[in-house]
Amino acid sequence: MRGTCQTSGSKSLYVSLLFLIFVLLESVSGRNLTFATLIYRHGDRSPIETYPNALHKESEWPQGFGQLTTLGMQQQHELGQYIKKRYSNFLSPTYKREEIYVQSTDVDRTIMSAQVNLAGLFPPSTSEMWNPQILWQPIPIYVIPKSFRPKLRYPIFDCPRYKKLLRETMASREFRDKIQPYRNFLKTIADHSGYDMRSLRNLYTFKVWNVQDTLLCESIHNYTLPTWATEDVKAKLEQLTVLSLSSLFGIYKREEKARLQGGLLVKNILENISNAAKYPGKRKMLIYSAHDTTLGALQMALNTYNEKLPPYAACQIFELYQEDTGEYTIEMYFRNDTSRDPYPITLPGCSFACPLQKFSDLVAPILVDNWENECRS
Known part of the structure; x- marks a missing residue:
């Protein structure tokens, strides 16, 4: 009898597990990732500016101040490989110019970070290889000049x-x-x-x-x-x-500062996400190569800042999903630790998978229509 009971219990557990797996598969298959936006900090660099009594001067750093180091290159290459793995079922296995668009601030270390990140994300396949001695292919990076609005570099002091x-x-x-x-x-x-x-x-x-x-x-x-x-x-x-x-x-x-700083980036991200929902196309991903203050301004505007300095190659992720109901939702993640999966981030006032319309309503107070006028007020 005891053996019979154990067998019956095992079958019951087995059936329950099968049902749970079925439900989970139905849930997973019922929603689709349709667009992603990533904003990352550049990799490790030399100091930006030393202090008067510092022991070491600029000449002691191989490329001078504020420049990407070989360690920084390794960090960004690893991030590129992570992005490739995370979106292996979303992006094409080879580079497709219609799918991805990369922007950078007009600073050496962010431009170089984007270059090496893309080397990890899109190593050339056999058909893309133009020199068997160089496992790299050129991919365009669009540099945002200082005068451009919205900027990627914060704070903006000319306000x-x-x-x-x-x-x-x-x-x-x-x-x-x-x-x-x-x-x-x-x-x-x-x-x-x-x-x-x-x-x-x-x-x-x-x-x-x-x-x-x-x-x-x-x-x-x-x-x-x-x-x-x-x-x-x-x-x-x-x-x-x-x-x-x-x-x-x-x-x-905080909210008024956000309207003049990180809210500009939030508005840009939201506009791109909303357009992807309204007019689905070939574009699947936007990537921004930026700075720790960019991430700080963005997260403070969203009221999700964790009171820590964003490490080198830290990456903020926005993912747009279409649910089985047809509704669009936004999920946010922050990757600031390579030893674990990115931390999920919930916008205050919303669920983790935040409906796009509610997300838009919640961030509306930090979005500004005429930045120049608000700066003069």
């Missing part, structure tokens, strides 16, 4: 209203409460770095950021660090850099 908001932010209780615990620490950093306290407290001089970034780059590439750059000091500098990023795009009047 009087935004600069006024930054001054208000630095005078606000919210900001003062957050920076007060670091007052003595900033005095110490001023002594070591050669910057004055006023510059270190100023949001749009990026001086704290320069110190933190320089030490990080030097640490990654095994340069000698100053004796005062302990683990505790580096950790506090990172916390202050996160505070700087948060203050640029949030903390105080």
Whole structure:
């Protein structure tokens, strides 16, 4: 009897599992990925700008300041391979110019990141190989000039209203409460770095950021660090850099800042996604090669920022699905850790698979029709 009961129970479990698999397959087959937008930070680079008392000068970096390193190339190549794997059933196995469009800021490191990313995404097949000694094929990258709207590089400082908001932010209780615990620490950093306290407290001089970034780059590439750059000091500098990023795009009047900064990119992304839903075509993917501040501005505008610095080659993903009902939904993911799957991100006020119309309604307050007029107001 006991054996009979176990066999009956096993059959019941087996039938239940089959039914569950059937339901899951029906669910999966009932929705289709129709469009994707990816925004990533460039790969590892040399420091942008060093601080006055730094041990190492620009001449000690192979290509000077702000340039993509070989490590950065490896990071972007890995990201390209990941994109190829993630969308293996969506994109064609070989490069099709109608399917993908790549844009970059007009900066060496982002252009080069896009190039090496595409090398990982579309290694040449036999028919595409033009030189058997070079496993690479040219793919166009469209560079966005500084004067273009909407920009990919943030913050945009040529906006009087935004600069006024930054001054208000630095005078606000919210900001003062957050920076007060670091007052003595900033005095110490001023002594070591050669910057004055006023510059270190100023949001749009990026001086704290320069110190933190320089030490990080030097640490990654095994340069000698100053004796005062302990683990505790580096950790506090990172916390202050996160505070700087948060203050640029949030903390105080986040929504209004978003209208003048990251909301421009949100509007551009939403317009492309909406057009893909209304007028399905051959275009399947848009890719933007940009910066940590681009991701920060975007995520702060969406109110999904995780209070961490976006690492090199971090990638924000937007995917448009058509459900079996015909409705379109948007899913968001953030890949900031190569050891695991990207983190799912939910837009506040919506479900993870957010209906396109609801997504559009929720972000409407941060979208602006006339940016120039709002900047002058």
